[in-house]
Amino acid sequence: MMEDVGVSIRQYTDDDFAAVCALNGEGQTVSYDGAVFVRQAGALYGSTFLCAVCDGVVCGYSIGAPVTGGGVAWVIRLGVLPSRRGLGIGRALMKALEERFEALGIWELSLSVHPENKHARSLYESLGYMVTETVCGYFGEGEDRLIMKKVLNSAKSSSLSPCR
Template sequence: MIRVAGESDLVQLSRIDHEIFPHDAYPFFVLRQLFEVHGERFLVLDCDSRMSGYSLLATTPDGKQSWVLGLGVVPHARGVGHGRRLMVESLDRLSADRVAEVRLSVEPGNAVALNLYESLGFSRVDHRPDYFGAGSDRLILRLSLSG
């Protein structure tokens, strides 16, 4: 089941964020603030009565562009399409809100993520060396939701 995250989910969200992204997890206070600002764009995946993944998108104030700030599924629930379901649900909600474009950054070597995003229609638009600091290169991908 995919649903909008609630305040009572924050501790669990922090736990799974650290499980999914052990070296790049959001500090709890940042996760809390992202929830406050982008709550309607914070989706969680419940699988077998446990929170097993999330997606977080942030839309620009003009409502025309969104960025994927997080998409992940815990290791034991990977490989069965949960990440795709989270992303499709997120994209459907953005389309319903008439967001025109979605962007994201991804590690150049993350073939699983690249395959997922490209299979959903994202295209590579830039390679940014040191995007998140020294040695943290990222590819920037883009998907048009209009037209």
């Protein structure tokens, strides 16, 4: 697995704050808004805020958020250092996040992705996510997004309908 190549996936800690802020801003000066987001995500989504650690350094992260009412959650962030992309780190983070959500009884995951982000779309599609909607101006004018969803394995094996 990933540990064989010096990568491990673990839960975010406050010690990861600066590294995740830098990844969240991707080379930009870390903004106050970005720092607030990371700090609050650490408090709100503790068990579903994961870090990939490569050779002792945070090289990727993912954040998932359950939707109030249960059964459904959103992947709200996935980031990997540009120098580490294409090595399976994003895939490992997504799989670990899915496992965490399944353990919490989540049966459906949603995410949004820019229509022109071919690399991310390819990753998500290879993991079983399907485009369910296109939303123009999702994050404001010119910020269109595809909404992608995946039904997790626990829902397929459950004898209860996710509607109950």
